[in-house]
Amino acid sequence: MRLLPLLAASVVFASTLPAQEKPAPPIDLGDAQMLRRIYDAALVDSPAFEQLRELTEKFPGRLSGSAAYEGSTKWAEAQLRALGCDRTELQPVMVPHWERGAPERVEFLTAGTRTPLAALALGGSVPTDPAGLTAPVIELPSVEALKNADVKGKIVFFNGAMNPRYVIPGQAYGEAGAQRNRGPAEAAKRGAVGVLVRSLTHALDDLPHTGNTTYLPDAPRIPAAALSTLAANQLSAALRADAELTVTMQINSRWLPDAPSANVIGEIRGSEFPEKVILVGGHLDSWDVSPGAHDDGAGCIQSIEVLRLLKAIGYQPKHTIRCVLFANEENGLRGALEYARIAGDKKENHVLALETDGGGYSARGFNIGNAAGDAHLKAARFKPLFEPYGVFIFQAGRGGADVGPLMAKGNTVAGLIPEAQRYFDIHHTRADTIDKVNKRELELGAAAMAALVYLVDRHGL
């Protein structure tokens, strides 16, 4: 690209605003100016990227129950205190405590040769016998394919790839993800002794992706691991050549008693309706192998940044603006459940609970949900204010995992939609590192969130 300002026709500032129907006060030019101030504060001099660097470098592998997680809660509370919150809190919650132990080992044996495969035990997997589990393998494309397969005494190898046709990778993840989440339990019901799962990513490389698996009370708990996509292809090719090959899996994990932990909370007290809350949040835990830069360090830092931005522009909110960094999203959701339980006990009214857990990429919009199913239509009246910033999507949705329990109690929720093509390349891996995050993309996400919070605070939803 040359020096010609190719894209110069884009607008930095919305100079005209459409007429709006209802709420008092009306959306006006002041709102456009406030959004511009929010974006300026985010883009010009934000500490967010360096905060995320510090979080990921000081507290990688923040899995529930770990020392890294506990350290990150104190660090995050200090950040919230430093920006001038009226109140901060470490809200206690008991969390599951699973540990990977010594690195897992997966290899296949064919024609007298052992070949190691890049693998990671799934989160929550039971260990194998210390000597390992050796069994023949059956490859299946999905959980549904178990119906017509004889898996007794075998290791089931779920090798369904994420469907590339979905434009939004999260849809392909949701679909293929059944193999990881339900696959081991369903295979165990039918007599399988272990499970291998193709990593949930469009990328073809040697990076295994972990993630949670859910056992069922009425089925045996069998060991389960994810293979990198290249390892999955390699095993599949080997099976075509030798259907009788065996795989040896060795997993050294253990389950410990539930551990005391905490959600991290910081808030700016509302000037008119302090009892009404607009929540912004993400989850502070990450997988044990991952620094959790995009998942969901970025979301936590953006949520902290929303509060900083409102203060930086000198805005005094009418409602209480609360940042919640949830514990235990990855393997239990206990933080979100406990937060919603306490909020219910206190009869707190959440005007909006906005979650960000899709990666710290450029913001493209919001999914918004309420019981009546019309919240996204109401929010769409803000759309012209967002378009100069490249934020176009206001669609119905369920916000995200951590605001799910609040939605179940009748609150309105939302989720930031980032430009997410790169997210599953590094999701739940050791490669989810700070160098994958672009400073301005992180800032643009935080600014979009702060803008929505400001507009809902002023105009309601």
Next chain:
Amino acid sequence: MRLLPLLAASVVFASTLPAQEKPAPPIDLGDAQMLRRIYDAALVDSPAFEQLRELTEKFPGRLSGSAAYEGSTKWAEAQLRALGCDRTELQPVMVPHWERGAPERVEFLTAGTRTPLAALALGGSVPTDPAGLTAPVIELPSVEALKNADVKGKIVFFNGAMNPRYVIPGQAYGEAGAQRNRGPAEAAKRGAVGVLVRSLTHALDDLPHTGNTTYLPDAPRIPAAALSTLAANQLSAALRADAELTVTMQINSRWLPDAPSANVIGEIRGSEFPEKVILVGGHLDSWDVSPGAHDDGAGCIQSIEVLRLLKAIGYQPKHTIRCVLFANEENGLRGALEYARIAGDKKENHVLALETDGGGYSARGFNIGNAAGDAHLKAARFKPLFEPYGVFIFQAGRGGADVGPLMAKGNTVAGLIPEAQRYFDIHHTRADTIDKVNKRELELGAAAMAALVYLVDRHGL
């Protein structure tokens, strides 16, 4: 992010289509199905990413006049022939031929200590004396600041940073870029002996960014180099401590006679209006130090991919669909000028000339321009068809540098707008490599282009 399909409310397929006013045939469900087929062909089984890998690995540093550029033209023509073009051509054009020579050296001397600075000569810079040029330095924030400065006998150090407030980095680039493009000539007019320019990027690192500078006939041609942003900060701090420090620049470049070169052309002949052309293109040349993956290898591969996609879905276009890979965009625009001259001589009618030169990132929309200034409004009737694919922007614009000469002759032009926050991190540097390109983002850009080409072919503009 957990297994919940957080973003699942997005649509993969547009099920309802708005009523349209005019053209025959009307936009109909068949169009939505055709777009789905285009996107499927792009996302499921595309060679584009591997083609881009091959281009950047075989022909890095494809500057005009280089052997790498000439090699890339033959390679690209072979790609176009292999996909089944009805006609391919290497369209001759004479191009400027500048060479960097041995690596440049920039250092400053203060308190008896020499400190080297990460630097790259600007494209087109004259050499220094072989022993180097040593002079005192004056730091200025912009070309405009020359008015009130005494620069005689000095090296002017333009240290204006790109403005972070612009949401679209291309706007900040256009603004700050005057320092690089016009700065050396303007400084020379006022008696400066050399120029250093802060690299045009938001990133703070030690990677210098080159790019073209334009001398004027009525001013001396003085040597000019870009400093990395960290080096620029370092020099600025050193100047604050010691205003009398000197800088030594050594540049070993040379200008050679104009060289024979070529635009690469491939086309699918139109079934109804073969004499009317819909053009897709990018520029095949890159800076000498750069593999040119995003700038503009991506655009070339996407333009080739547009033709492949139309063939892959079995679509027979009514108009001639022509892929043009332009020579010499970076330092002369001779390819674009020659293409437009010949098209004019042949009285070829270009229905649309669509350029892509903003990086191979996810597509966000198009800028579209014609003499009447209404082409983007006409194109906006296609918008509902694009929204399921995250393509929302249809705005007035000038397409890009290479379609500029066609627009000047009255043709309608367009430019793909990608999600561009990361582009200037690596633009015009050795770091513009294939690992910065995401396969699906590249494919989504090509699909958006093919979709627009299909719609204009069927419905006009």
